[in-house]
Amino acid sequence: MGAVMRLAVLGAGAWGTALAVAMAQRHHVRLWCRDPVQAELMARERHNHRYLPDVVLPEAVRVTANFSEALAGADLALIVTPLAGLGATVAALARERPNLPFLWACKGIDPQRLALPHRIVAESWPASLPPPRAGVLTGPSFALEVARNLPTAMVLAAADAHWAKHWVEQLHQPRLRLYAHDDVVGAEVGGALKNVIAIAAGVADGLGCGLNARAALITRGLAEITRLARALGGRDETLMGLAGMGDLILTTTGQLSRNRRVGLMLATGKPLAEILAELGHVAEGVPTTRAAVALAHRHGIELPIAEAVHRLLFEPEISAEDVLETLLARDPKFERV
């Protein structure tokens, strides 16, 4: 195991808070929360009532709303904002600590630029600086379980496999097991698209389609994820691992998934705006569905489940039952990825 370090966790939602708690078992952690009122409350009460209730913040986690203070003396930053905040956070990090290595832990595809997180990072990084030393942290990991120290396995992927291996050795813990990887595209597509399939699984379960249907959705969902990853330059085998199949199984079946919950509520006919307000957390599968369908058109590949979720999310006059019928009416085919 590596030395004790100083870590800056940037973003204090459910996932940032959970990672801060888990990392504080071995390291000194500063948790940056952009809202000063929320930061003060968390520092005083040692809880994140808004995003991760029932979890106590250990002494080794220092909460601050001051970005510079969070980064002062840090050996590594973990960016844990929603995907929509990644670019601005990377740009601010480059201004403050241009040499600091960092990981991003957000999942999704930007629906405007159709960009995976690593491209958002590259495009937000000043051209005048040497490229950042950075990678992605992803895999099947519900925040609450990580914060409760339940055994979890994740992937740390970077284009430079040696760099990934180095940080795995520094951060690995018996109950937060990290595997190094060098397929950033495959790992990111797995983390992004599983949320789209989780929405579909929630809809199917909400409609009472049964366990056979859920298994079919997971399997054909994995085929869609693999197809898109391949089109974008990822490797098939990555999607058979933690970042692909692992996270897909967790999110399509686990009651803690917010994206699955979006699907369950869509099945009741509730409007999307109401669902998102009720959720109170980010559901990255919603914007990512738009991006996935646009990328499928661009690359000439078929993503029937993602297309079905797209219709249900963004064509309010269409019901969950109608979308299901359209999916079931597809012509028979060979089973191929």
Ligand SMILES: NC(=O)C1=CN([C@@H]2O[C@H](COP(=O)(O)OP(=O)(O)OC[C@H]3O[C@@H](n4cnc5c(N)ncnc54)[C@H](O)[C@@H]3O)[C@@H](O)[C@H]2O)C=CC1
């Ligand atoms: N919650 C989980 O179990 C996991 C979440 N993730 C990913 O981590 C990312 C964050 O998710 P959660 O923390 O769960 O979301 P959340 O909805 O619980 O919290 C989001 C947090 O980010 C803050 N925020 C929003 N925009 C921001 C910005 N521009 N700059 C800084 N902070 C900003 C919000 O104030 C809030 O504190 C998402 O991409 C999610 O897919 C990944 C693995 C597990």
Ligand SMILES: O=C(CO)COP(=O)(O)O
């Ligand atoms: O990414 C996650 C688990 O790996 C969390 O999924 P949800 O955002 O659907 O809760």
